[in-house]
Amino acid sequence: xFTGIIEAVGSIADIRMIGGDMRLYVRTGGLDLSDVKLGxxxxxxxxxxxxxxxxxxxxxxDVSRETLAHTRFESLAIGEAxxxxxAMRADTRFGGHIVTGHVDALGTIVERSEDARSVxxxxxxxxxxxxxxxxxxxxxxxxxxxxxxxxxxxxxxxxIVPHTAQETIIDSYTAGRxxxxxxxxxxxxxxxxxxxxxxxxxxxGDAGGVTLAxxxxxxxxxx
Numbered sequence: 001x002f003t004g005i006i007e008a009v010g011s012i013a014d015i016r017m018i019g020g021d022m023r024l025y026v027r028t029g030g031l032d033l034s035d036v037k038l039g040x041x042x043x044x045x046x047x048x049x050x051x052x053x054x055x056x057x058x059x060x061x062d063v064s065r066e067t068l069a070h071t072r073f074e075s076l077a078i079g080e081a082x083x084x085x086x087a088m089r090a091d092t093r094f095g096g097h098i099v100t101g102h103v104d105a106l107g108t109i110v111e112r113s114e115d116a117r118s119v120x121x122x123x124x125x126x127x128x129x130x131x132x133x134x135x136x137x138x139x140x141x142x143x144x145x146x147x148x149x150x151x152x153x154x155x156x157x158x159x160i161v162p163h164t165a166q167e168t169i170i171d172s173y174t175a176g177r178x179x180x181x182x183x184x185x186x187x188x189x190x191x192x193x194x195x196x197x198x199x200x201x202x203x204x205g206d207a208g209g210v211t212l213a214x215x216x217x218x219x220x221x222x223x
Contacts, residue, residue, distance in 0.1 A: 002043045004096030004138075004145020006083045006168045007031055010044075012076050013058060022063040022073060024049070031084050033059070041087040041101065045169075046143030046180040047071055048101025070103050072178045081169045083143040096145030097138040098185050105129045107141070109177040110155055119160040121173065122152070125181060130154065132183035132191075140182035144168050 008031035016023045026044055033054065041048050042059060049061035068074050088094070111122040123141065125133060133139055133156055137148050144164065149157040165171040173179070 001088050002048070002085050002096075002099040002101055002143070003088050003094055004085070004099045004140050004143065006085055006144055008084045009081050009167070009169060010058065010084045012078050012080045012082060015076060015078060021065050022068060023060060024063055024073070024076075025055070025058065025060045026082065026084070027058040028084055031086070036086065043083075043085040043087075043099070043101045043143050045071075045082045046099070046101065046140055046182055047073070047103055067103075070106075071180055072106060075178075081172065083168050085143055097140075099140050099143070099145060099182060100185055101143075102182060103180045104132075104183050105181045107179045107181045109173050109175055109179065111175055112173060115159065117162050119165055119170070120149075121158045121160060121170075122155050123158065123179065123181075124155045127154070129181065129183050132187040134187075137187075138184045140180075142169060142179050144170060 008029050010026050010028040010031060012024065013027045014025035024044075026042075026049075028042075031042075036042070036051060036054065036059070038051055038054060040051050042051060042061075043049070044061075047063075047067060049059075049063065051059040052062055053060035063073055105126045105128055107126075108124045109121060110124050111120075113120045133148060133151065135148055135150050139146055139148055139156065141158070146158050146160075146164075149159050151157075160170055
């Protein structure tokens with residue numbers, strides 16, 4: 001599990017296609033690798049990768065066909081900068097939100113504009129994830145935990161403060177750039193629970209699981 005707080009910006013050192021999938025060599029820059037072991041997870045632009053080799057200045061990971069099908073990794077270039085975050089420790093501060101490192105969809109930067117010292121981004125999202133994105137809710141963009149400012153039809157708006165822009169690859173975004181999107185996992189589980197409540201027969205003495213009425217009664221929804 002991750003938090004969406006980027007720890008370092010690394011770069012792609014080597015890309016090899018082996019047996020139909022990819023082996024990726026990532027130089028990790030200022031990321032502290034002293035506590036990283038083989039088999040540990042490192043989120044790379046929001047994608048959870050497993051370190052299979054540790055050459056000293058980074059890590060090497062295998063990227064499956066499943067991952068290639070749902071990310072923009074096939075278009076990565078040697079030298080390209082990437083956001084990096086090590087897996088969260090149980091004793092560390094939880095600074096962002098719950099991030100799994102599993103990309104839900106590819107988004108596209110529609111527009112970038114300056115707003116005082118901040119950057120405003122409009123990001124188009126596919127229909128498959130629109131129901132999971134809410135104004136003032138959380139979303140992960142290339143591994144960065146961000147707050148959705150507002151929704152506009154098939155896109156959402158972000159405000160990027162100077163620190164976030166400087167410490168991640170977001171400052172390089174231009175219109176047309178594809179980005180990895182991961183929705184808040186709570187929204188996914190909530191949808192699943194509500195779907196089960198509507199289709200399952202309630203047991204004796206059971207109110208039927210999670211329903212809209214139950215959520216409203218406990219303050220999770222406005223009446």
